[in-house]
Amino acid sequence: MAAPLKVSVVSADQQVWAGEATMVVARTTEGEIGILAGHEPMLAILASGEVRVTLADGSKVVAEAADGFLSVENDTVTIVARQAGLV
Numbered sequence: 001m002a003a004p005l006k007v008s009v010v011s012a013d014q015q016v017w018a019g020e021a022t023m024v025v026a027r028t029t030e031g032e033i034g035i036l037a038g039h040e041p042m043l044a045i046l047a048s049g050e051v052r053v054t055l056a057d058g059s060k061v062v063a064e065a066a067d068g069f070l071s072v073e074n075d076t077v078t079i080v081a082r083q084a085g086l087v
Contacts, residue, residue, distance in 0.1 A: 011084035023054040
């Protein structure tokens with residue numbers, strides 16, 4: 001099994017969620033994107049919508065995020081939004 005992704009979802013004033021995951025799905029201004037371990041480095045502008053994080057046991061963490069960006073580098077996914085919160 002591939003190494004897990006390290007995921008961090010933060011809003012302007014707090015860390016919303018952080019942990020390890022097998023997949024992250026988020027809506028960007030160019031469409032929905034799925035990120036797995038080994039994804040190329042990228043920076044994308046977030047569109048308002050859900051960020052879905054799949055954990056190793058198959059459970060999901062869902063956050064609503066708006067006005068921010070998503071960064072992927074070395075299996076680390078960072079989502080920074082002006083507003084974000086768990087659903």
